Amino acid sequence: MLPCRMSSKFAKCFLIKIKKQQTRMADFIAAVDMGTNSFHLIVAKIKNDFSSFKIVDKEKKQIRLASHMGEDLSFISNEELESSIEILNGFKKISSLYNAGLNARATSAVREADNRAEYVRQIYKSTGIYVQTIEGHEEAALIFKGVRHGLKLNDEKLLNVDIGGGSTEYTLGNKSVFEFAESIKIGAVRLSKRFFNEFYIIDDNVKACLKYIEEQIKSSSIKTDCSFDIASGSSGTIQAAARLIIAQNNKPQPKDLNNFIFSYDELKNIAQLILSKKSVEDRLLLEGLEKRRADIMPAGILILLKTFELLHIKNMKVSSYALREGIILDELDKLKAV
Incomplete structure (x- = not known):
């Protein structure tokens, strides 16, 4: 009888393999940068060997997160949450035109907000998009990777x-x-x-x-x-x-x-x-x-x-x-x- 639970390592590997098969079929990946001052979307067509990509669509929307509480980025308001949901639903529609999986990362304002967990939860509830909040050193490393490739x-x-x-x-x-x-x-x-x-x-x-x-x-x-x-x-x-x-x-x-x-x-x-x-x-x-x-x-x-x-x-x-x-x-x- 097969075990009813997979080890976390095996499960992660299994999910990545499934994702890889889906990506091969779709040929597109979408990425969202949820910054403090704006949200950016790109949709990329990937090469068969996953070595590179070509940007085929992009969108940018102005938003100011955590802008109502003095100099600290400590709280995201309901108005800002609603704007975030509206923007991300728009991005989701664009990425769906390419059957592209959407990868969203949130940066400074979200990682510092006292209500970030509720913000992320409400976005998932309203859009189906899981937002990953990244730490500062992770953000720096990902930016660096993108820059080296672009230059x-x-x-x-x-x-x-x-x-x-x-x-x-x-x-x-x-x-x-x-x-x-x-x-x-x-x-x-x-x-x-x-x-x-x-x-x-x-x-x-x-x-x-x-x-x-x-x-x-x-x-x-x-x-x-x-x-x-x-x-x-x-x-x-x-x-x-x-x-x-x-x-x-x-x-x-x-x-x-x-x-x-x-x-x-x-x-x-x-x-x-x-x-x-x-x-x-x-x-x-x-x-x-x-x-x-x-x-x-x-x-x-x-x-x-x-x-x-x-x-x-x-x-x-x-x-x-x-x-x-x-x-x-x-x-x-x-x-x-x-």
């Missing part, structure tokens, strides 16, 4: 910076070894709430914000004297900075910023420009700046500026690949291992 690197030593709404991830390593993979609570939304009341810029608050960023980086495991072959950036803040630089240079905006390079001097110039526009209304007039980012861009640019200074970055390469692509690659690695 088509071999074994170069890469320093990657990803400025999110609630946290910034710093990762240094080559293809197989990390020197550090650190997540620090210095996101663009978090610091905007902490230092810039109603998103208005006051010079003393800029100084206080820069000091705070430096303290947080120096008190982490990040080695500020580290060496690297390439520095890359993979976030909305960094892409927004790149587009501002392009606009200030009177160049046409490219559709894709992947592999675009900007210098420390170019960053300083646009930082000065952004910080000279004291109000959101003033910043809305900046050519090249995405309207929805006008409120939090000062905090984001200060994080980036201080990062360049402390880690001695001269040039940064933009990656349009990040966490969501890392999720796809992580799923492919699991399938290849079976």
